[in-house]
Amino acid sequence: MNKQSELKKMNYLTLRNIKLYFKDKMTFLVSLITPLILLVLFIAFLNSTYEDSILSIIQDFDLDQSLIDAFTGGWLFSSVLATSCITVAFCSGMMVIDKINRVDIDFMVSPVKKSTLQLSYVLANLFSTFIITFVLLIIGLIYLACVGFYITFVDFLLIVFGIIITSLFGTILANIIWTFTHSQGVVSGVCTLVSALYGFICGAYMPINTMGQGMQYFVSLLPGTYATVLFRQGFLNSVLNRMRETLPQEMINGIASGFDVKMSFFGHDVSTLALILVISISTIVLLGVFLLINGLKKRTRTH
């Protein structure tokens, strides 16, 4: 009965957080427009670069242009989605806004468990991130439908799983940081830092094998990299399969490795299942850390 009641409270708090987030239309629009701008910049400036890279690999082989467009488009969209799941999660939380507005005091004097309140922030944050990332996915799929669409149902499921798990990972990570944050300045600083840095260290903005050896080892230790590769596989597996009809296997392997559709961990190939396990286990560990921190942290304000 008690658990049911806390669950009900969590539902209402989550609804309240979501409603508040979407009340501020500017925040929502900025959250949506930022990845869209990134996407437009990618298509405008990097599309031809990656197209040239593929052409330099396949050399004299005659490959259908729609396959090349689908590959570059898929690669760019996987990059945008891999980063957006994290950056949107960081920039759409309500926890610190409540602290700044001193609304958290009202929840402190209400009979609601701190863990219930904190989880409601995570759930609302996750929902807001889903809304924006799924809108991005729809835009991406429409774009690919125009230039060359090869995504199968299984690929689609992999992409959806990637969005869910990466958004969850980003949301929990953000809320761990927000637990210790009380000012808008810190939020803005962290958001800017994450937006600027994350795309590089998760291998989204540039292929991992173009990085230095040390950096390659470093990014292979970060769970975000595995999420990025998962998105690459979702968007590009079927395109590569179709390319296989024209290109030799060695060339396909070269493209897959060169564009992070395949990943290796200190020389060992990482399977799709391993990618899923790494990002899933990392998310579960983060959730444990989040619950532990909130369980240990006192209910009272320090200032």
Add this chain to the structure above:
Amino acid sequence: MAHVIEIKNLKKYFGNTKAVDDISFSVEEGGLFAFLGLNGAGKSTTINILVGVLKRDSGDCFVNGFSLDEIDKILPSIGIVFQTSVLDKKLSVYDNLRYRAMLYGMDKKEFEDNLKYFIEKLDIGQVLKKPLDKLSGGQKRKVDIVRALLHKPSILILDEPTTGLDPKTRKLVWNMINQLRKTTNLTVLLTTHYMEEASIADNVVIIDGGKIVAEGSPLSLKNRYANDYIKAYSYDNSIFEILDKAKMPYKKDKNYLEILFKSTDEAKNFLVKHNNLFKDIEIVKGSMDDVFLSITGKELKENI
């Protein structure tokens, strides 16, 4: 009567500042208890400790017999109105109240029934759909009070509740609180700058620099710490000779003469003795302002 709130040797320091310095008091069930002091005296800190918002350094607090360590058992029985609104400014009044009510395990019907009572009593029907930040100060305060009372708590804590309210709304709020006190035996713990609010309390604690400097009913405090006055509107001028000879303190105004006495008895005896010199008089008891000034040496009005 049973004590619903008991505070024993409570201490809270912020660095070198002794915000609350070893205070003890208790609040009786169904009573109206006023906490009087200047800004920074320690009133809000005490209240914030009592509801679990701030951590105490030492001492004990009990609410309905539960220690602060069992705050989960305390919170359902408390409603609190903070100095400034802690509701969601972007949400409508209805949504604000609904989401808060659900935290007390209310279902929709119970919430609607309770809300109906306050819509009638505080006339908030027209603002229910408006966002909180579109309301006037008085309307916002009413909503804060409804939020505090919606779950029918047995203890209502009011931290400067009527500051900024117009006299009409202030009266409306107090009428409702008084009615609830009569019908539900609601205990009210109040911090205030307003003397008229402190004067109607059953018990008053005066706090200064984090310490309790006086405690008692308004009448007993006035008797102990405030002087009485005879205000004479029509009198024989020979009275001045008597006052000067006896070195009695007095103040002559254009319309009246005010003579200061240490007690009501002293004033009464003086009147009996010099009955023939006065035609139109009144004996005025000292105010809570006088009590506060006498105890702390500070003017409470300056701080309002």
